[in-house]
Amino acid sequence: MNEVKALAKQTVVYGLGTIVPRFLNYGILTFMYTRIFTKAEYGVVTELYAWMVFLLIILTYGMETGFFRFSQDKDNYKEVYSTTLLSLFVTSTLFVVLVFLFIDPVSSFMRYSDHPDYIKMFAMIVAIDAFTAIPYARLRRENRALTFSLIKILNVVITIIAVFFLLYWGKNIYERSDGWFRRVYNPDYGVGYVFLANLIGSASSLMMLLPFIVTTKIRFNKEIWKRMINYSFPLLIAGLAGSINETLDKIILRRMVGEERGLEIVGEYGAGYKIAVLMSLFIQMFRFAAEPFFFERAKKERARESYAFIMKYFVIAMLVVYLVINLYIKGFQYIVGSLFWDSMVVVPIVSMAYLLYGIYLNHSIWYKLNDFTRFGVYITLIGATVTILINVVFIPYYGYMASAWAHVASYLSMIIMSFIFAEKRFKIDYQFNKMVSYFVIAIFMVVFSRSINIPNIIAEIGINTLFLALFILYAQYKDKFVTTIFKGDR
Known part of the structure; x- marks a missing residue:
């Protein structure tokens, strides 16, 4: 079994914990919310979850x-784990305390002074998710x-069960009840119940992870912590800049468009963005499997050849996903919901941006392996600057639409700079010509599919399926894509 097949197997297993939950999320929760x-x-849901991405970077500060x-x-494995766990517990707890103490100015700054309760729940969700990042990493x-x-x-x-209870079943109970339930349940709370359900879900994860927390002998090694902070702090800065690329658009759209229509625009954009984020699920699934794999592989011979080989098949596989999303x-x-369909125009743009981001993540192993995290x-920062300017x-x-194209420009600039910095420090000979040819073919197929008007939906599906099949057959012919992924043949 070669490294591609081994990594593919781990990626599929991690996909159970990444793709399945997200598909449940999109297939059920997004379906429900947008209706x-x-x-x-x-727009409120979209904006606050954008803030959450930003704050999770701060509260994990590269320690994962x-x-x-x-x-x-x-x-030192147990001591490293214990030190990291204790560090994040202290900072996450401190974050919640500070938000509760200064809830009025924090709510006002985030423009939710009329709903400080949203911000309190939001703070607890972020703190729990930040802390549990380390047991998940273990x-x-x-x-x-x-x-x-499974967790x-x-x-x-x-x-999902909490959402259904709070937004649907709770209303039915409320209408039939004349007791205590009418005093604790507000049928008009709406969006607030989204955050309450998320808090219940995050708390349940914490409970399930307790066996990997309470059984740990708590020891804080100051020297290890200092070394980890020195290594991880640049990753925090990089993560903050990266979160600007990921979330800034959804935060500033409201402010730049104006309060009157700002949240509506954010909500519409957020719905189209959700479809494109399907691409990021596969990127995340791969990252969970690849990051430990790359570190372990670094100690073996011909590691760079393996990285180049994996990059090529990663690009092909992600282009297949890109085609599936955009052809169908x-x-x-x-x-x-149909109210949000105008935003589908951003899907091919944002999904391509995520594919570029996946390439960057693949290549970024060069500075993580060699403690060159300052280059991250x-x-x-260059990518964030591009995002802000556009x-x-x-x-x-x-x-x-400007926000969608900003993602593409930002991640493309990051790829270019990563290759420039790595050239003299950790050069990997990638098969650029082949990867570019696959990109050109896939983009042409999507553009052509979007540009032709076929009134018969069956014929349209047939043509798009033919495009997808031709791409996979071409990849199999040129690089044995299917047999390499599933059989491990090279």
Whole structure:
């Protein structure tokens, strides 16, 4: 079994904990939210979850990757885990305390002064998710992919049940009840119940991860912590810059478009973005499996050749996903309500941006392996600068289309800078010509499919399926794509 097949197998297992929960999320929760909430109400959900991405980067401060890096020394594994766990517990607890103490100015700053309750729940969700990032990392480090996946899936199932109870079943109970339930349940709370359900889900994950927390002998090694912080702090800066690339558009759209329509625009854009994020699920699934794999592979011979080989097949596989999403967009659009379908125009743009981001993540292993994490800062700061400039300059003219293209420009600039910095420090000979040819073919297929008008839906599906089959057959002919992924043949 070669490294591609081994990595593919781990990726599929981790996919149970990444793809399945997200598909449940999109297939059920997004389906529900975009049908029961207005654009403005869904804009609240979109905006606050954008803030959540940003704050999770701050509260984990690169320690997840730091844990993988320093836990390679088996003699210090338990001490590294304990030190990391204690560090995040203290900072996460402090975050919740500070938000509760200064709830009025925090709510006002986030423009939710009329709903400080949203912000309190939001703070607790972020704190729990930040803290549990390390027990999850331990499961990945120990290759306990099934346990990891099971907890992730149960988290989403519990959240979905809570959402249904609070938004649907609760209303029925309220209408028939004349007792205590009418005093604690507000049928008009709406969006607030989304955050309450998420809090219940996050708390349930914490409970399920307790065996990997309470059984740990708590020891704080100051020297290890200092080394981890020195390694991880640049990753924090890089993560913050990266979160700007990921979330800034959904935060500033409201402010640049104006309060009157701002949340509506954010809600509409957020719905289209959700479809494109399907691409990121596969990227995330791959990252969970690849990060430990790359660190372990670094100690073996011909590691760079393996990285180049994996990159090529990663690009082909992600282009297949890109084609599936965009060739069958008329099916995927039903994930969101018809009120939001105008935003489908951003899907091919944002999904391509995520594919570029996946390439960057693949290549970024060069500075993580060699403790050159400062270059991660430089690269993501450049990407963040591109994101800010395009959004600020072009949103007033092109609205959220400017935000969509900003993602592409940002991640493309990050790829270019990563290769420039790596050239003299950790050069890997990738097969650029082949990868570019696959990109050109896939983009041509999507553009052609979008440009022709076929009134017969069966004929349209048939033509798009032919495109997809031809791409896979071409990849099999040129690079034995299918047999390499499934059989391990090279």
